[in-house]
Amino acid sequence: MKIDNKVRGTYEGLGGTFASFVYCCLDKKVLPGFHEAGLIAEAELKDGGVLLTLSGKHNAIKLMEVMDIALLNIGALPKAGGKAEWFIEVK
C-alpha cells in the first residue's frame, strides 16, 4: 500500500482478496469495515492497482490506520516484505 508515493505496508491474502477490495471500492463505494457513505471520494483502477482518494484531510499515519482496518476486514493480513502482486495507492 502506497501513501505519498511511499510503500507504507504490505499485506497478504488469498488470490481473490484484491478483487474483493476493488469491488467494495468501485461498485459499493465503501471501504470494508467503514460503513458510512462518502468516505471514498474517488476510486479508479490504475496500472494493475487501485488509486483511492479518501474524503477529508488525513495525514499518512491516519490513512495507514484506516487502510489497515479496511484490509483486515476484507481478509488481508499484514505481512513483512515480499513482492506485491497488486498495489493500492491512497491519498
Add this chain to the structure above:
Amino acid sequence: MALKTAQEYLDTVKKLSPRVYCGGKWVKNLLTNKVTRSMVTANAQMYALAEDPQHKNVMVATSHLTGEPINRNLNVARSIHDLDMRQEMALLTSQTVGTCNYRCVGCDALNSLAATTWEMDRDLGTKYNERFNKWLAFAQANDLAVSGAITDAKGDRKKRPSQQDEPDTYVHLVEKREDGIVVRGIKVSQSGAIGSHETLVLPGGALREGEEAFALAFAVQNGSPGLTYICQYNAYSAERELCDEEAELGNPLYGQRETSTMVFENVFIPWERVFLCGETKYCGRMVTRFAKAHRMNCGGACKVGFADLIIGATLLAAEYIGVDKVSHIQEKIIDMVRLSETSHACAIAAAMRGREEPKGSGVFLPDDLFGNAAKLNIADGFWEIIKNAGDIGGGLVVTAPRLKDLENPEVGPMLKKAFSAAAPADKRLRVAKFIQHWSAGLHGPGTWHGAGAPQTQRFMISVLTDFESKKKMAKKIMGLKD
C-alpha cells in the same frame, strides 16, 4: 505462526468492524458492547484452551496440508482418533465457557466441504477441492476464527426456494463475474459470526435441478460490505445491557449463546472462496455430511458439557439447603447423569465407528446413526435435565432477588436471614441465578433445534436403520416362517 494466543485474537477483533445491529443500535465496537463482548470473550477462550498444555491433545491437531500444529477447530479429521478428539473438544469447550464454541459450526462445515469438494472434483473435474485447500491453509496459517452459516430464512415452507415470493429468504446467486460471484439472501440463527474472521456458508438443504441459483457454498470475510448482522435480542440481552454488575449474571463472562441473522445484500465473493456454485446434486450430501459431524459434536458432546455444569450447580444447590443426602434428590441427580452420559456414549460410538467418506478422500466422518441417536437423545434429555435442576434448585431459581440486594443496608440484613441455609445467602443466590440461566433461559429450545430439530434425526434414523433385519432376527428366534 499457526496458533494464535487469546490476546492475539482479541487484538484482531479490535480492528474488525462488521456491520452489527444489536438491540436497536449499531454496534461500533464489539468489545465495548456488553452483549457482543460476551461472544468475543467466549471465542477468545477457545484460543486460550489451545495454549494450555493440559488441553493440547484435545485442542491442537496437525494440519494434513502443512504438517504444522493448528487449532483443532480448523482441522479436517483424517482418522478415528481425530473424530474422537473432535467430540472431546466439544465437551471441553462447553465445560469451560458454558456457551457456544463459536468456531464449532465452522469446523464441522469445513469437514463437510473437504469431503464434498473432493468428491465433486473426482466426479466433475472441478477445482473446488484445490481452492478449498488453499483457503483452509490460509485460515490455518493465520488461526482464523471461522464460523458457519447453514439455515436459510426459508419463507413459506410449502414452497421450494425458487417459488418463494421473496427470493431473499434463501441465499442465492445474483451475478457471476470473471473474478467472482455476487450473492444475496438471508441466513438465520447463526452462531458467533460477528466475532469471527470468516464464515463458511453452506446450502441449507438438498436442492433439485432448476434450483442452481441457490446451490452455493463459500467463505465470506466478515467485514465484507453488503453483509449485515442483526443480533438476537431477548430478556437476557437486555439484562446484560442494563446491568451495572455483570458478575451477577447467570454466565457472567461468556453469556448466553449469541446468534445473529445474517443479511447478504449483493456481497462479492471471489472465486477463490467459492466451493460450490450451481451443482445441486451435491448440496444434499454437503448438508448431510455437515449434520453428521455436527450431531455427534453438538448433540453428543457440547450439550453433555452443559449438562456437567448444570449437574454441578444442582449438587451445590442441594448441598446449600442441606438436602444433598435425601434419596429422591440423589435419584434425580443420577437420572441427569444417565441422560447426559448416554448421549456422550453415542458421540464416542459415532467417532469410533467413523469412516473415510468418500473412499479415497482421506476425510473421516462420524457414524451417522450414532450421531443422530446422540442428538435425538439429548434433545429430550436436556429438558429432563433442566427440569430436575429447576426441581432441586427450588422456587428460588426464579424468585430470587438480585445478589446486590444483599449489600443494601435497608433490606440486605433481612434477605441474608431469609436465604442463608446450610450455606450463606450469597452462595445460594449465585447458584440460583446460574440454574435460572439454564432452566429459564435459551438453552432448552437451543438444544432442541441446534444441529436440526428432532424430526430430522427421526427421519435419518428411519433411513439408516435396517428394520427388515430386525424383523428377520425376531422371526428366526420365534420360529415364524415367511
